[in-house]
Amino acid sequence: MKLHFDQAVIIGVGLIGGSLGMILRRKQLASSVVGVGRRIENLKTAVNVGAIDRYVVDSKEAVKDADLVILATPVDTYERHLKEWASCLRPGAIVTDVGSVKGELVERSERQMPAGVHFVGGHPIAGKEKTGAAAGSEDLFTGRRCILTPTQQTNPQALEQIQALWQEAGAVVLTMDPQLHDKILGAVSHLPHAAAFALMTALIEIRREVHGLDLAGHSGGGLRDTTRIAASSPEMWRDIFLWNRENVVAWIRAYERSLGELRQLIQTGDAAGIEKMLERAKEEREKFPIRT
Amino acid sequence: MKLHFDQAVIIGVGLIGGSLGMILRRKQLASSVVGVGRRIENLKTAVNVGAIDRYVVDSKEAVKDADLVILATPVDTYERHLKEWASCLRPGAIVTDVGSVKGELVERSERQMPAGVHFVGGHPIAGKEKTGAAAGSEDLFTGRRCILTPTQQTNPQALEQIQALWQEAGAVVLTMDPQLHDKILGAVSHLPHAAAFALMTALIEIRREVHGLDLAGHSGGGLRDTTRIAASSPEMWRDIFLWNRENVVAWIRAYERSLGELRQLIQTGDAAGIEKMLERAKEEREKFPIRT
Numbered sequence: 001m002k003l004h005f006d007q008a009v010i011i012g013v014g015l016i017g018g019s020l021g022m023i024l025r026r027k028q029l030a031s032s033v034v035g036v037g038r039r040i041e042n043l044k045t046a047v048n049v050g051a052i053d054r055y056v057v058d059s060k061e062a063v064k065d066a067d068l069v070i071l072a073t074p075v076d077t078y079e080r081h082l083k084e085w086a087s088c089l090r091p092g093a094i095v096t097d098v099g100s101v102k103g104e105l106v107e108r109s110e111r112q113m114p115a116g117v118h119f120v121g122g123h124p125i126a127g128k129e130k131t132g133a134a135a136g137s138e139d140l141f142t143g144r145r146c147i148l149t150p151t152q153q154t155n156p157q158a159l160e161q162i163q164a165l166w167q168e169a170g171a172v173v174l175t176m177d178p179q180l181h182d183k184i185l186g187a188v189s190h191l192p193h194a195a196a197f198a199l200m201t202a203l204i205e206i207r208r209e210v211h212g213l214d215l216a217g218h219s220g221g222g223l224r225d226t227t228r229i230a231a232s233s234p235e236m237w238r239d240i241f242l243w244n245r246e247n248v249v250a251w252i253r254a255y256e257r258s259l260g261e262l263r264q265l266i267q268t269g270d271a272a273g274i275e276k277m278l279e280r281a282k283e284e285r286e287k288f289p290i291r292t
Numbered sequence: 293m294k295l296h297f298d299q300a301v302i303i304g305v306g307l308i309g310g311s312l313g314m315i316l317r318r319k320q321l322a323s324s325v326v327g328v329g330r331r332i333e334n335l336k337t338a339v340n341v342g343a344i345d346r347y348v349v350d351s352k353e354a355v356k357d358a359d360l361v362i363l364a365t366p367v368d369t370y371e372r373h374l375k376e377w378a379s380c381l382r383p384g385a386i387v388t389d390v391g392s393v394k395g396e397l398v399e400r401s402e403r404q405m406p407a408g409v410h411f412v413g414g415h416p417i418a419g420k421e422k423t424g425a426a427a428g429s430e431d432l433f434t435g436r437r438c439i440l441t442p443t444q445q446t447n448p449q450a451l452e453q454i455q456a457l458w459q460e461a462g463a464v465v466l467t468m469d470p471q472l473h474d475k476i477l478g479a480v481s482h483l484p485h486a487a488a489f490a491l492m493t494a495l496i497e498i499r500r501e502v503h504g505l506d507l508a509g510h511s512g513g514g515l516r517d518t519t520r521i522a523a524s525s526p527e528m529w530r531d532i533f534l535w536n537r538e539n540v541v542a543w544i545r546a547y548e549r550s551l552g553e554l555r556q557l558i559q560t561g562d563a564a565g566i567e568k569m570l571e572r573a574k575e576e577r578e579k580f581p582i583r584t
Contacts, residue, residue, distance in 0.1 A: 125512055180504060187498045188510045192491065192518040194554055199487055200573035201550040206479045206543055212472060216579045218480045220417055222521045226484040229514045230577040234570035241558045241566060251498055252555040256548055258493040262486055263544040266533045274533060278526035281492035285522040287508045 003164045005030040005068040011059060011081060013037050013046040016098045016124060017072030018136030021051035023169050026138060035133075036062050046133035059085045063093075068161075071097040075105055076239040082112040091116030094158045096165075098124055100185065100236075101243040102149040102178035110153050118158035121149040121178055123185070124171060131233070142170035147185075149178035186247030193237055194252055196230040203227075295456040297322040297360040303351060303373060305329050305338040308390045308416060309364030310428030313343035315461045318430060327425075328354050338425035351377045355385075360453075363389040367397055368531040374404040383408030386450045388457075390416055392477065392528075393535040394441040394470035402445050410450035413441040413470055415477070416463060423525070434462035439477075441470035478539030485529055486544055488522040495519075 008030035010017040017035075024030045035052035036059045037043050043055035056062045063069050063085045073081060078097070089095065095117060099105060106121040113119050124146040146166040150159050159175075166173045176184070207213045215223075241248050265273040300322035302309040309327075316322045327344035328351045329335050335347035348354045355361050355377045365373060370389070381387070387409060391397060398413040405411050416438040438458040442451050451467075458465045468476070499505045507515075533540050557565040 180502075183502045184505050184510055187495060187502065187505060188507065188515045189512055191494070191498075192514045194551070194558075195487060195491055196514075196518055197570050197573045198550040198554050199484065199547060200576050201554070201569055202483070202543070202547040203479060204572065204576055205546050205550065206483075210472075210475045210479065213476050213479060215480065215576060216581060218476055219580050220481055222484045222488075223480045224580060225517045225520050226488055227577050227580075228517050230573045232574070234567050234574055237570055238563055238566045242561060242563060245558055245561070249555055249559050251494070252551055252558070254497050255491060255494040256551055256555070258490040258497065259486070259544055259548055259551070262490045262493070263541055263548070266486075266537055266544070267541050269534060269537070271530055271534060274530045275526050277493055278489050278529055280496065281489045281522045282524070282526055284496055284507060285492050285519050288511050288516060288519075289508060 003029055003161060003168060007032045007034060007066045008068040008070065009034045009036060009062045009066040010052060010070045010072060011036045012071070012073035013043060013051055013055070013133045014072060015131050015133070015135050015140070016126065017070060018046055018049070018051035018133030019126075019138065019140040020070055020072070020098075020169065021046065021133075022049070022136055022138045023141075025050060025053065027168055029165065029168060030068065034062050034066070042133055046136075049133060049136060051133045051136050060088045064088045064090065066090075067093050069093065069095045071095060071099075074236060074239055075099040075101050075243050078105060078109060079112075082109060086112045086117070087114055089114055089117045094118045094120060094161060096120045096122050096162050098122055100189070100240050101182060102147075103182040103244065105243060106149055106151060106178040110151065118155040120154060120158050120162040122162060122166070123147045123149070123181065124166070124169075139170070141166070144171050146171035146173050147181055148173060148175045149181050150175055151178060182244045183247050186244050186251050190240055190244055190248050191251040191255060193229050193232060194241065194248060195255060196227050197237070200227050200230040295321055295453060295460060299324045299326060299358045300360040300362065301326045301328060301354045301358040302344060302362045302364060303328045304363070304365035305335060305343055305347070305425045306364060307423050307425070307427045307432070308418065309362060310338055310341070310343035310425030311418075311430065311432040312362055312364070312390075312461065313338065313425075314341070314428055314430045315433075317342060317345065319460055321457065321460060322360065326354050326358070334425055338428075341425060341428060343425045343428050352380045356380045356382065358382075359385050361385065361387045363387060363391075366528060366531055367391040367393050367535050370397060370401060371404075374401060378404045378409070379406055381406055381409045386410045386412060386453060388412045388414050388454050390414055392481070392532050393474060394439075395474040395536065397535060398441055398443060398470040402443065410447040412446060412450050412454040414454060414458070415439045415441070415473065416458070416461075431462070433458070436463050438463035438465050439473055440465060440467045441473050442467055443470060474536045475539050478536050478543050482532055482536055482540050483543040483547060485521050485524060486533065486540060487547060488519050489529070492519050492522040
């Protein structure tokens with residue numbers, strides 16, 4: 001199977017959408033790559049950096065001739081977007097997304113596809129410190145994982161094409177049930193983000209009580225590492241927390257329990273209990289691969 | 293003032309003690325550097341890597357001719373060590389330490405000094421991934437902060453000498469009240485460590501519930517950073533948590549509150565509230581200096 005799209009449309013030409021556009025164009029995986037967005041300035045940049053061939057403002061106009069639509073906007077906007085233009089899609093078209101939450105979002109998106117249009121949920125796990133098309137790069141997904149979340153509704157050929165697309169992007173492609181995706185990512189990604197945001201919040205509160213506590217000035221390597229991701233986008237993480245609400249709440253509760261347990265051990269001076277808990281954590285952490 | 297000691301004794305020739313020994317020797321700040329420890333193998337290594345001139349097993353023997361004693365053993369052993377040999381110290385000698393907890397430990401150590409012997413509490417904030425004299429280096433403290441914690445009992449000349457010693461080691465020397473040190477370090481160092489250990493513990497618990505959750509395999513940059521310090525020494529952190537019990541318990545409680553608050557906002561779907569909390573955390577985190 002030769003992977004080739006006639007007209008690929010990218011809705012939301014940010015870091016992820018822009019990088020995918022570059023890959024589609026440079027690898028000639030699409031005859032034409034059209035960008036759709038609200039910020040004209042960013043769309044112009046996207047043309048200049050080679051992320052898209054051209055842009056349009058009217059998404060209905062863009063998608064009606066598309067055989068591939070990549071939805072790369074914040075997850076909270078999916079419903080609005082699909083309501084706007086899903087009915088204009090032509091049979092045989094594939095719609096895929098790049099959102100960090102899947103579960104319910106995949107089900108809802110599937111329900112909005114007209115007959116003969118195929119939805120394939122996707123989640124490339126790639127760095128996102130910078131934003132916008134200008135930060136895009138053909139290498140963004142190289143060696144990174146991309147999780148696809150097919151359901152019983154998913155068209156096997158459409159899934160194959162999206163798999164091939166991510167393989168062309170250099171990603172390691174995994175498939176996973178969308179609900180399981182949200183449980184797992186809720187644990188390994190959303191919970192650490194909640195932990196980091198809450199830790200910074202706690203330190204701000206503690207500073208009220210400790211005269212002379214300069215968080216930036218006194219920050220060491222440990223604090224810097226544990227809070228690095230607290231500088232992530234508030235809008236994006238607000239949406240992820242809300243769209244994966246059930247899992248995130250459950251996992252934060254689990255974290256509150258383990259913190260409470262450690263506090264209790266310290267409070268009662270249970271040296272052996274503390275050491276046991278720390279040993280277990282260390283042992284598990286040391287199994288993590290060392291990456292660059 | 294020319295900084296020079298006649299006989300410097302290092303009790304506990306690990307990473308910190310060993311590195312200080314190298315500095316004392318190479319910069320000729322002491323005529324003789326004697327190491328004391330339990331593990332003969334490590335002491336032999338310490339001689340080979342140039343951390344000490346010689347070693348003895350009997351600490352009483354070592355300290356009786358010392359004008360400088362550096363206590364670089366785990367904080368939980370201070371009392372035992374000082375009981376063993378403090379009475380052998382000669383008047384005019386200076387005892388200093390490198391422990392991560394100060395407060396009560398400084399008061400207790402001061403009380404164990406015989407008349408005319410001066411105690412100066414110290415805490416060099418230096419990386420500790422590797423341990424043992426073999427990992428020591430003359431550069432370990434270069435550009436790092438070292439907090440000295442003088443009290444009303446502290447002899448000004450002794451403080452000056454220890455300040456000069458750390459300046460020779462390349463450290464940025466700060467002085468701070470020992471109780472304030474424990475409040476501040478409790479917040480910026482001990483709390484993040486408790487957070488990381490408890491986060492790994494929570495993930496181990498979550499894994500019981502989620503079939504297919506491979507913590508190491510699914511770990512991304514966020515999880516790796518937030519949990520990196522959960523691979524720290526369980527013995528060392530057990531002792532730090534217990535010796536700074538009151539502050540650590542109070543700050544973990546503050547963290548439990550902010551986590552509970554975030555969970556509550558997510559649970560009730562308070563998008564504006566979540567965003568506000570995340571914005572505040574991000575703003576504070578972005579004030580941190582970027583370090584290498």
